Amino acid sequence: MLITGESGAGKTENTKKVIAYLALVGAMQQANEKSDVPKKRGTLEEQIVQTNPVLEAFGNAKTVRNNNSSRFGKFIRSHFSASGKLAGGDIDHYLLEKSRVVRQAPGERCYHIFYQIMSGWDPKLRDKLKLNNDLKYYHFCSQAELTIDGVNDKEEMGITQTAFDIMGFDEVECMNLYKNVAGIMHMGE
Numbered sequence: 001m002l003i004t005g006e007s008g009a010g011k012t013e014n015t016k017k018v019i020a021y022l023a024l025v026g027a028m029q030q031a032n033e034k035s036d037v038p039k040k041r042g043t044l045e046e047q048i049v050q051t052n053p054v055l056e057a058f059g060n061a062k063t064v065r066n067n068n069s070s071r072f073g074k075f076i077r078s079h080f081s082a083s084g085k086l087a088g089g090d091i092d093h094y095l096l097e098k099s100r101v102v103r104q105a106p107g108e109r110c111y112h113i114f115y116q117i118m119s120g121w122d123p124k125l126r127d128k129l130k131l132n133n134d135l136k137y138y139h140f141c142s143q144a145e146l147t148i149d150g151v152n153d154k155e156e157m158g159i160t161q162t163a164f165d166i167m168g169f170d171e172v173e174c175m176n177l178y179k180n181v182a183g184i185m186h187m188g189e
């Protein structure tokens, strides 16, 4: 299935509907068979659906054309067993717009994760990352817009963290990713 179109056409939103549908159909098949999914993480179909908040946090940003513009392309494979049971998935990604990490045009923002980390969702996170200054102090992510109308970065951070949890990322793995983001912010100074 090839989903194309100009920025803002609806590729991301409609791809999510397709994946949710395929995961649901695969899960219905799965329910008929004995499941040995570990309890701590989400089920396989939950994990596949929950790849999206993480990919969007790290790879989507506000542009003048779309408040949630994907700045990379991706090829998603869903794997099904011969009986139609959902068996896994993998994603290849292409052409992440790296320049946005350090530079934003007027009316645009850097990748959502920078503002999510600064939102204070986890009150101790900024302290742990030594991000104690105001967002506008960090030059790499504050050259244009800092907020998006109708988007609550604090809530979005909760959604990102929940997605990490369901996919089975542990605290150290998440912290390492956040440290990377914070490292970039510190390097701008």
Ligand SMILES: Nc1ncnc2c1ncn2[C@@H]1O[C@H](COP(=O)(O)OP(=O)(O)OP(=O)(O)O)[C@@H](O)[C@H]1O
Pocket: 005, 006, 007, 008, 009, 010, 011, 012, 013, 014, 066, 067, 068, 069, 070, 071
């Ligand atoms: N099926 C849909 N239902 C409701 N809203 C939609 C739908 N498709 C698109 N939209 C609206 O259009 C906006 C842009 O859609 P989307 O992010 O999917 O575009 P895109 O094609 O992925 O763009 P880009 O190339 O910039 O990533 C969404 O944030 C949403 O507001």
Ligand SMILES: [Mg+2]
Pocket: 011, 012, 013, 068, 069, 070
């Ligand atoms: Mg998109």
